Amino acid sequence: MEPVFWGVVGFGWLWGSFLSQVADRWPGGGAPAGVGWFFPARSVCFACGRTIPWYHNLPVISWLWLKGRCARCGSPIGWPTLAVESATPVVLGGAYGVWGVSWVTLAAFGGLSAGMVWLALRLKQQGR
Ligand SMILES: [Zn+2]
Numbered sequence: 001m002e003p004v005f006w007g008v009v010g011f012g013w014l015w016g017s018f019l020s021q022v023a024d025r026w027p028g029g030g031a032p033a034g035v036g037w038f039f040p041a042r043s044v045c046f047a048c049g050r051t052i053p054w055y056h057n058l059p060v061i062s063w064l065w066l067k068g069r070c071a072r073c074g075s076p077i078g079w080p081t082l083a084v085e086s087a088t089p090v091v092l093g094g095a096y097g098v099w100g101v102s103w104v105t106l107a108a109f110g111g112l113s114a115g116m117v118w119l120a121l122r123l124k125q126q127g128r
Pocket of ligand 1: 046
């Protein structure tokens, strides 16, 4: 595969983590009082309030390494986070693989991203 494809997948790997944060901070997404759209800028554990260091915040890898729990307090992170972080690079890489550099890919990118946030929010609201 060409390097651009892997660049898209790598971007999707980071973007999925961002989308999961958007779902967390969306009204009804489970964020505690004091956590808003832009504050804190870094990821925090919603149970203990600790800022999550970068090495515990690598999309997919850290979730698996820490078995889906906060390294400090052991509270569950929830599998929707893992699902979105895993699926986003796949669907974005798939969109690029099918349509290449095009407006269709860009539109799919937006639609798929919105769908990921919607999916994560629905799952989190069901207490997963
Ligand atoms: Zn914690």
